[in-house]
Ligand SMILES: Nc1nc2c(ncn2[C@@H]2O[C@H](COP(=O)(O)OP(=O)(O)OP(=O)(O)O)[C@@H](O)[C@H]2O)c(=O)[nH]1
């Protein structure tokens with residue numbers, strides 16, 4: 545279900561069947577349906593240009609949020625999935641909470657313009673986003689500005705507001721593999737750690753080690769070594785046994801765009817071809833280096849094996865694109881979300897059951 549595809553269409557239906565069995569699992573454990581449909585909030589955090597917006601674009605399979613090598617996101621941007629939407633609508637709000645504008649069918653250019661408008665504090669998008677997550681209904685993704693923008697101190701305040709005000713159930717903290725351990729990153733990680741320590745509700749933090757395509761193996765920058773470095777760094781900041789997923793968000797996005805028949809720019813075609821050259825040879829490299837629960841690794845492998853077998857049946861390039869998407873780290877991310885949501889739904893369901901018993 546790349547952008548433009550519909551959920552359940554043939555090739556991606558297989559993807560869902562193989563790697564996301566949340567609904568079946570939940571049906572078996574007889575959870576309250578109301579618990580399944582509650583919102584599941586995911587907060588994306590990182591310093592400037594680590595790839596927060598690119599990560600969300602990869603997850604939704606379209607280039608909706610502006611991503612560039614400069615301070616780009618200036619507003620807290622919330623994407624609410626709605627199965628029933630037939631287009632993506634958007635509203636933007638001022639710092640005093642006033643609605644400033646609304647658009648029925650939002651385009652990337654408009655979002656880019658809103659991010660340049662100093663009056664706008666936050667943007668809310670609603671649409672039928674093509675995440676691979678099951679269920680998608682209730683999924684809410686929150687993009688934030690990089691807080692270390694020296695040109696605009698409001699970005700740091702907005703990120704703090706997001707951490708404090710958004711009732712997130714899960715955090716993806718994006719580490720930039722090419723700038724691991726900068727002073728700004730350590731400061732943000734420390735702040736996040738302190739804020740999380742105050743939280744009363746359960747939550748899960750997953751670290752994405754993004755841009756690993758930029759490591760130069762020939763100069764000894766090995767992926768495994770980088771993940772080990774990230775692990776030691778996070779432990780040093782105070783995170784216990786951090787979950788780390790190496791990723792190439794851009795490759796995931798380009799593979800998904802191509803799968804959905806969307807045009808790629810020349811640069812994107814070249815980057816996708818480079819990624820293909822490297823990772824079709826060394827297919828499990830990112831997964832092997834990931835620090836994730838064994839069950840997650842097993843499910844991603846299962847999916848990769850399925851698609852590898854499928855190459856001879858389906859049009860080769862399509863299976864290959866599915867494989868590239870899995871090699872990029874995206875399949876691991878989707879499974880992590882589904883697993884965390886299942887845990888969340890079970891906990892909600894137990895809470896609701898107890899409430900019913902008490903009131904009965
Ligand atoms: N090589 C490479 N570049 C990437 C990857 N992911 C993102 N980028 C690039 O990194 C730059 C910054 O990405 P963004 O998604 O805008 O980063 P951000 O964290 O949202 O940045 P701000 O909103 O400014 O804080 C863009 O030029 C992306 O194309 C990746 O996996 N590999």
Ligand SMILES: [Mg+2]
Nearest residue numbers: 596597616617
């Ligand atoms: Mg951004």
